[in-house]
Amino acid sequence: MTDRLDPTTDAPDEASTVDDDAHASAVTTEARRDADVTGDAGGRAEPADSGVEPDSEAAPTMSSGSERSLPARIGDRIIRRPLAWWRRPWTNDRIVRVSFTTVALLITTYVMTNVVHLSLLPGRDLVFDDTTPTGGDFGAHVWGPAYLRDHLLGGFRLNGWTMDWYAGFPAYRFYMVLPAIAVVLVDLVLPYGVALKLVSVLGVVTLPFSCWAFGRLASFKYPIPELFAFAGLSFALDESFSIYGGNLKSTMAGEFSFSISLSIAMLALGVLANGLRTGRYRVWASVLIAAACVSHGVVLIAFVVPSAIVFSLIWIDRTRWRYAWTVGLTSVLLMAWWVLPFVWDHDYQTDMKYGALTNWWEMYFPLTIPLDIIITTLAIIGFGFSILRRDLNGSALGVIGLVLVAGVYLGKDSIPGLGLLWNPRVLPGLYLVRYLLMMIGVYSLLALIWNAIRDRRANDEPSAYAATGLAAIPAVGVLVVLGFVFQELPGGGNTTLDDGSSVYAWGPFEATTTNKDAEGDGWSSYNFRGYEGRGQYYTEYRQVVTTMEGLGADPAHGCGRALWENSPDNGQYGTTMALMLLPFWTDGCIGSMEGLFFEASGTTPYHFLTTAAMSKQSSNPVRELRYADNDASVGVRHLQDLGVRYAMVRSEEAKNEAAQQPELTLVAESAPWEIYEVAGSDIVVGLDTQPVVVDERLGDGDGAIDERERLLEIGASWFQHPEEWAAMPAEGGPDEWQRIAVTPDLERRLEEGDPNGPRVDIVVPAEPIEPVPLPEVEISNFVLNDQSLTFDVDQVDVPVLVRVSYFPNWKASGAEGPWRIGPNMMVVVPTDTSVELSYGRTPIDYLSILLTLFGIALCFWWRREGDIVHAGPGPAGFAARSDRPDASVTDDSGSEVDVDTPGHRPRDVWTTEPRTEPLVEAPTGSRIEVELVHDDERARPDDEPPVA
Known part of the structure; x- marks a missing residue:
C-alpha cells in the first residue's frame, strides 16, 4: 500500500476501501501487531491474501516494519513504493487523472519559475547568475545567512549576538532562522548570492505544489487538488499587495521567509487533515507545523494556529481529540527553542507603532470589482457546497476564512500583552483560503451544470473524463487572467487608443488606461540582477565601501560603527538599505548603525532619532517619536551617546550641518559622500x-x-x-x-x-x-x-x-x-x-532547548507507539449527507480503481448486500476485535440515469 504522505501518488490509496473498512472495524493496536498481516507506513492492516498488487506491504517476502532495519525502511520509501505506484493497473481513468495532475503541476510550476526568472530558457534565467541580490529589504537580507554561517553555526548556535547593527542586537532571537539555514546549506555547493536567490523563491515556486498536496492529503476529490494548484498560483501572482507576505511582490520586497513558511504550512495542514481522518502521521504533522512556525512568526500567529485549531475542532471526537492534542503538544515543544525565548524577551524589542489599517473594504476586497465579485461569490458557493455535503475539510476552509476575516478586524489592537502584530498581516492567509474555496465553488457549479445536462442526480460525481474537462475550464481561465495581467498572452500586445494612450489588448479585450503591466516579474528581475547590475552606481557603491574599509584598516582611525545619512538617493545602489551591508563587505570592521530587523533591537528608536538629526530627509519609521530633522548639533550628541565612530553624509544640507560641528572631523571623501569621525564616542567610558x-x-x-x-x-x-x-x-x-x-x-x-x-x-x-x-x-x-x-x-x-x-x-x-x-x-x-x-544563554534558553529535546523524544515515542485507530473514517456520529459515500467534495474512499482488478473493491460499484465476512482473518492464537458494518449504498455506474 502506498504511503499517503507521498503526494506523487495519483490518489490517496488505490485500495483505500480496505483502509476505511479497517477504520470502521476498530481493529485494536494489539491485534494489528499479532495478526498475520502487515500494514502500510501508517500501520493500517490489509489481509495477507487480498490479492493486492506487490505495492502492498502485505507481500509475504517482506518482514514487518519492526523487524526491518532503518536503511531497509528508507529504501522501501525511496525505491519500492514509487515502483509499486508505477506498477499499479493503468486504467483509462487513472491515465486521465495522472495526466491532468502532471500537466497542472508542470504548468503552475513552470509559470512561477519563469516569473521569478528561474528558467531554462536562454537569457531568461537570473537566479543562477552569480550576483548579490538587491531591492528593498531583500538587499539587506544578504547580511543574515552569511553572519549565521561565519559567526554562529561554528559555535553550535542558531542565534547569538552581533555587533554589526544597532550597536549590537540579538541575531535570530526575534527573526526566523530556518530559511537562513537553508541558504547556508545551499551555499555549500553554490555561490552565496545564488544560494540566497534560490532559497528566496522556493516559497512562491512551491506554493502551487503545496496547495495541490494539501488537497491530496486532505482527501479532496479529483480534480479539486489540481485546481488548488491553480489557486496557489493565483495567490502567488496576486498583485494587490506587496508587503503583507506570501505572494511574489512581498517575496521580492524581502518577505521570502513568509512565503516559505506559508508553503510549508499548506503541507502541514494537509498532513494534519489526513491524520485527523486516518490517525496517521503524528510525527510528520508535528514537524511540519513546527517548521512552518519557526520559518515565520506571523504565519504561526495568523494562519497556522487558527487553521490547525479549526481542523481539529471540526473533526473532533474522542480518538481525534487525542490525535490533535498530541500533535499540538509535540509541535509546541519542537518550536519551543525559538518561540519561548521570543515571547519571554519580547519587552526588549521595539514596537514600531504601526497604526492598524481600518480601510476594511479595500483590505477584504483588494482586486478590481469584477474579480472580487467573481472570486468571493465562488468562494461563498464553495463554502456552501461543503456545508451541504457535510464535507469536513471544505467546511474547515470556510470557517478558517471567517476566523481570518475576524482576525483582520480584531488585530487592529494587536496581540494583548505581546503586541507586534500589524492587522494587514492576517490578510495573506485569508486571500489564499478565498482562492481555495473559489476552486471548490467553481468546480461544484460546473459539476452541477454537467449533471443537469446529463439528466443525472445533482450530487453525482462526473467521470474522470468529464471531471478533467470541467476542471480545465477554471484552470485555463486562471492562466488567461494572469496572462492578461502580466501582458504575456500569445497574440496580445499594446494598442493605441483614439486619445493617443497605449493599452494592452488581447483579441477583443482591452485593458483600461489604469491597468498597468504586472510588477512581480519586473521586481524579481530588478532584484536578481543584483548590486552588480546597477552600472555606474555599483561603481560608486563599491568606492564608498572600499573607502570605509580603508578607514577601518588605518591604525589612525580603525574599525567602528558608522551612521549614514538616510536619503532616497541611496536607492540608486539598488535599495536605500544598501549601506546596511557595510559589515558584510568589511567582515564586521565597519558596523552599520541601521540594520534590517528594526523590531529586533531596543536601540532602534535612538538610532532613528540620530539619523533624523543627521539627514536632510529621513524616513523616521518608528512612529510617535519626537524627531529633530537635519540638526547636526543634536545629532552629534546622539552619535556620542551611541558610540558611533563615523558619520557619513551625502546631501548638501547635511554636509553643511556636519561641517559646523567641532566634534566632527572630515577624514575621507568618496563622492557623493563625506565621512566624518566623531570625537568622544568611545564605547566604554x-x-x-x-x-x-x-x-x-x-x-x-x-x-x-x-x-x-x-x-x-x-x-x-x-x-x-x-x-x-x-x-x-x-x-x-x-x-x-x-x-x-x-x-x-x-x-x-x-x-x-x-x-x-x-x-x-x-x-x-x-x-x-x-x-x-x-x-x-x-x-x-x-x-x-x-x-x-x-x-x-x-x-x-x-x-x-x-x-x-x-x-x-x-x-x-x-x-x-x-x-x-x-x-x-x-x-x-x-x-x-x-x-x-x-x-551567553539564560535559564529560559536552557529550558526552551530542553523542551525541544523532549519534543524530539516524543516524536520517537509516537513513532514507536504507532498510529491512533479511529472508530471510523469520520468523527463519531458524523455521516455525509449523500446516498453515496463518494458524492462529497472530500474523497473518503480513495481513488478510482479498476473494477476488474482482483482483490480490489471498485469505488463506483456499491453492493446492497450486508458484508458478513470479517475484514481481517486472524491467525490462531491472536486476539482481534472486529465490528461488522453494513453497506446500504446503491449500485449504479456513472453514466446510468438516476434511480426513481
Whole structure:
C-alpha cells in the first residue's frame, strides 16, 4: 500500500476501501501487531491474501516494519513504493487523472519559475547568475545567512549576538532562522548570492505544489487538488499587495521567509487533515507545523494556529481529540527553542507603532470589482457546497476564512500583552483560503451544470473524463487572467487608443488606461540582477565601501560603527538599505548603525532619532517619536551617546550641518559622500555622576504602563533632554544608587487628535535628583568581539558606561551588572581591574532547548507507539449527507480503481448486500476485535440515469 504522505501518488490509496473498512472495524493496536498481516507506513492492516498488487506491504517476502532495519525502511520509501505506484493497473481513468495532475503541476510550476526568472530558457534565467541580490529589504537580507554561517553555526548556535547593527542586537532571537539555514546549506555547493536567490523563491515556486498536496492529503476529490494548484498560483501572482507576505511582490520586497513558511504550512495542514481522518502521521504533522512556525512568526500567529485549531475542532471526537492534542503538544515543544525565548524577551524589542489599517473594504476586497465579485461569490458557493455535503475539510476552509476575516478586524489592537502584530498581516492567509474555496465553488457549479445536462442526480460525481474537462475550464481561465495581467498572452500586445494612450489588448479585450503591466516579474528581475547590475552606481557603491574599509584598516582611525545619512538617493545602489551591508563587505570592521530587523533591537528608536538629526530627509519609521530633522548639533550628541565612530553624509544640507560641528572631523571623501569621525564616542567610558534607578510607573489607568513603552519614555526623555536629568536613568543597580520616580510632563504631552500627535510621553524626575559625583576612571585594553568585550580599569567600584545594546543574556565577569541605562545601553560596576562582558544563554534558553529535546523524544515515542485507530473514517456520529459515500467534495474512499482488478473493491460499484465476512482473518492464537458494518449504498455506474 502506498504511503499517503507521498503526494506523487495519483490518489490517496488505490485500495483505500480496505483502509476505511479497517477504520470502521476498530481493529485494536494489539491485534494489528499479532495478526498475520502487515500494514502500510501508517500501520493500517490489509489481509495477507487480498490479492493486492506487490505495492502492498502485505507481500509475504517482506518482514514487518519492526523487524526491518532503518536503511531497509528508507529504501522501501525511496525505491519500492514509487515502483509499486508505477506498477499499479493503468486504467483509462487513472491515465486521465495522472495526466491532468502532471500537466497542472508542470504548468503552475513552470509559470512561477519563469516569473521569478528561474528558467531554462536562454537569457531568461537570473537566479543562477552569480550576483548579490538587491531591492528593498531583500538587499539587506544578504547580511543574515552569511553572519549565521561565519559567526554562529561554528559555535553550535542558531542565534547569538552581533555587533554589526544597532550597536549590537540579538541575531535570530526575534527573526526566523530556518530559511537562513537553508541558504547556508545551499551555499555549500553554490555561490552565496545564488544560494540566497534560490532559497528566496522556493516559497512562491512551491506554493502551487503545496496547495495541490494539501488537497491530496486532505482527501479532496479529483480534480479539486489540481485546481488548488491553480489557486496557489493565483495567490502567488496576486498583485494587490506587496508587503503583507506570501505572494511574489512581498517575496521580492524581502518577505521570502513568509512565503516559505506559508508553503510549508499548506503541507502541514494537509498532513494534519489526513491524520485527523486516518490517525496517521503524528510525527510528520508535528514537524511540519513546527517548521512552518519557526520559518515565520506571523504565519504561526495568523494562519497556522487558527487553521490547525479549526481542523481539529471540526473533526473532533474522542480518538481525534487525542490525535490533535498530541500533535499540538509535540509541535509546541519542537518550536519551543525559538518561540519561548521570543515571547519571554519580547519587552526588549521595539514596537514600531504601526497604526492598524481600518480601510476594511479595500483590505477584504483588494482586486478590481469584477474579480472580487467573481472570486468571493465562488468562494461563498464553495463554502456552501461543503456545508451541504457535510464535507469536513471544505467546511474547515470556510470557517478558517471567517476566523481570518475576524482576525483582520480584531488585530487592529494587536496581540494583548505581546503586541507586534500589524492587522494587514492576517490578510495573506485569508486571500489564499478565498482562492481555495473559489476552486471548490467553481468546480461544484460546473459539476452541477454537467449533471443537469446529463439528466443525472445533482450530487453525482462526473467521470474522470468529464471531471478533467470541467476542471480545465477554471484552470485555463486562471492562466488567461494572469496572462492578461502580466501582458504575456500569445497574440496580445499594446494598442493605441483614439486619445493617443497605449493599452494592452488581447483579441477583443482591452485593458483600461489604469491597468498597468504586472510588477512581480519586473521586481524579481530588478532584484536578481543584483548590486552588480546597477552600472555606474555599483561603481560608486563599491568606492564608498572600499573607502570605509580603508578607514577601518588605518591604525589612525580603525574599525567602528558608522551612521549614514538616510536619503532616497541611496536607492540608486539598488535599495536605500544598501549601506546596511557595510559589515558584510568589511567582515564586521565597519558596523552599520541601521540594520534590517528594526523590531529586533531596543536601540532602534535612538538610532532613528540620530539619523533624523543627521539627514536632510529621513524616513523616521518608528512612529510617535519626537524627531529633530537635519540638526547636526543634536545629532552629534546622539552619535556620542551611541558610540558611533563615523558619520557619513551625502546631501548638501547635511554636509553643511556636519561641517559646523567641532566634534566632527572630515577624514575621507568618496563622492557623493563625506565621512566624518566623531570625537568622544568611545564605547566604554567612565561616568562622572552616579546613575539613578527609575521605579515602575503607573499608567493613566489602574495598572502599570506597558514595559516597552515605559523604557522608551525613560530612554528617549534622557536621550533628547539630558539637561533635565542630573544623572543617567537606569533600570537597575546596586542598593546605594538613588531610586527615583518619574512622571509625564503633561504640558508637553501630545495625544491622539492633536495635530502633531500622538507622541511618546516626555517623563521627568518626580523629585529633584541628588547628584553623586564619581571619580574619574581610566579605561584601557578595550577589545570588542562578536559575543563579548573586555577592558581594564584603574580603579574598582566606579560605574562604567558600556555603549553596547542591553539584553538580559549579557553577563559580567569582574563586575556587577550589567544593567540597562539610558538609550538601551549598559552600565557595570567593576569589582576587578579586568572586566569581561559575554553574551551567553539564560535559564529560559536552557529550558526552551530542553523542551525541544523532549519534543524530539516524543516524536520517537509516537513513532514507536504507532498510529491512533479511529472508530471510523469520520468523527463519531458524523455521516455525509449523500446516498453515496463518494458524492462529497472530500474523497473518503480513495481513488478510482479498476473494477476488474482482483482483490480490489471498485469505488463506483456499491453492493446492497450486508458484508458478513470479517475484514481481517486472524491467525490462531491472536486476539482481534472486529465490528461488522453494513453497506446500504446503491449500485449504479456513472453514466446510468438516476434511480426513481
